[in-house]
Amino acid sequence: MDFKKYLRILVKNDGSDLYLTFNAPPSAKFNGELKALSRERMTSEQLHEIAEFLMNKEQLDQFEHKPEMNLALDEPDIGRFRINIFKQRTNLAMVIRNIKVEIPNADDLGLPQVLKEQIMKKRGLILFVGGTGSGKSTSLAALIDHRNSNSAGHIVTIEDPIEYVHPHKKSLVSQREVGVDTDTYEDALENTLRQAPDVILIGEIRTEETMEHALAFAETGHLCLSTLHANNANQALDRIINFFPEERHSQLLMDIGLNIQAFISQRLIPTVDGKRVAAIEILIGTQTIRDLIMKGDVSAIKEIMEKSEELGMQTFDSHIYKLHKQGIISLEEALKNADSPSNLQVKLNLEDSTYSNMTSDEDTTEEEQAAIDLAFGDLALEEMDDGKPKIDEENKILKTPQELMEEKIARRLQEDARNAEELKKMEEILQKNM
Incomplete structure (x- = not known):
């Protein structure tokens, strides 16, 4: 069996792992999703043929006594692979990891x-x-x-x-x-x-x-x-x-x-x-x-x-x-x-709720609204000649966005507390009149 064609598919499509196991089609993972590479199921004979190609005589003898084998494969014009050969339900199986030959750049990976x-x-x-x-x-x-x-x-x-x-x-x-x-x-x-x-x-x-x-x-x-x-x-x-x-x-x-x-x-x-x-x-x-x-x-x-x-x-x-x-x-x-x-859901809900409440308030001042928009990413931006964004000059912020947001939230909490107190008094009056 020419299993190298599956190695080529794995590398060409930037897959991570190739799975070869008895009575299942050859499969591979692409972006974390497992996909079959063939409709044909693998036989015991095919798996033994691949194992004998991958392992030397010493490794084959060792595998007979201890059915676990880790090894590397460097296949010219295809790539490098890390292989784990094992047994499951008395049959051979193997997982072949695609080892990327080109070392990625830290910036390209987005590493901090x-x-x-x-x-x-x-x-x-x-x-x-x-x-x-x-x-x-x-x-x-x-x-x-x-x-x-x-x-x-x-x-x-x-x-x-x-x-x-x-x-x-x-x-x-x-x-x-x-x-x-x-x-x-x-x-x-x-x-x-x-x-x-x-x-x-x-x-x-x-x-x-x-x-x-x-x-x-x-x-x-x-x-x-x-x-x-x-x-x-x-x-x-x-x-x-x-x-x-x-x-x-x-x-x-x-x-x-x-x-x-x-x-x-x-x-x-x-x-x-x-x-x-x-x-x-x-x-x-x-x-x-x-x-x-x-x-x-x-x-x-x-x-x-x-x-x-x-x-x-x-x-x-x-x-x-x-x-x-x-x-x-x-x-x-x-x-x-x-x-x-x-906790993540609460944080997202709180942010959405806070933004909705703050932006819908009629008594929000221009400077407070500018701070709110800045904090939530909606402040108007224009491109400078050097390509870097700057704040729209029409929005003059006299305090830091954090200070203005804290003041706004504090006022809203005080208002909510007053409303709650008034509601409580009304309920007490209703109870007395019943």
């Missing part, structure tokens, strides 16, 4: 400026967090390329398998693939410091031992990067803590607090035009965040993130809110992907 600043740090721990297929490896590759393009040094990566091939630019890049360039993660990690690195990428943190190495690299003055499967920064911290026995939790929190540079969480959300966009949560290791982690007060972190946008931090819900207000994602997708759908 603060992440480009973080990747240039000299030391510390940066973790990318997200589920499978969340795009965290792609974002991390783009940031490594940014560092490679702008700073001289030695970048060492330990991956299983290598996902993006980084050329030498301003930095030297040594990429080691587990099972090819080194026998195990542990062997590679134990020898990494002997290779005089400036930046160390560990493909994924899965165990207590790997996390210990990551912290040790950060503590010895290196920038350590890795990925972790978790939904957000809080869950990532909980998962790391649970790698270790309880008696070590206190010291572990101290080590993380001292070494954290950033935790970046990511998830891909379908857009209104049928593509996908990354919603990103950013936790920066400020002194306040470090103190909370060292105290073990993980639950208080999100509130600090919400109040620290000027420092580059943002929660998932704040970014999802912005993506929806910009018309990039639908309300349905916004609520589906929010950490707290109810």
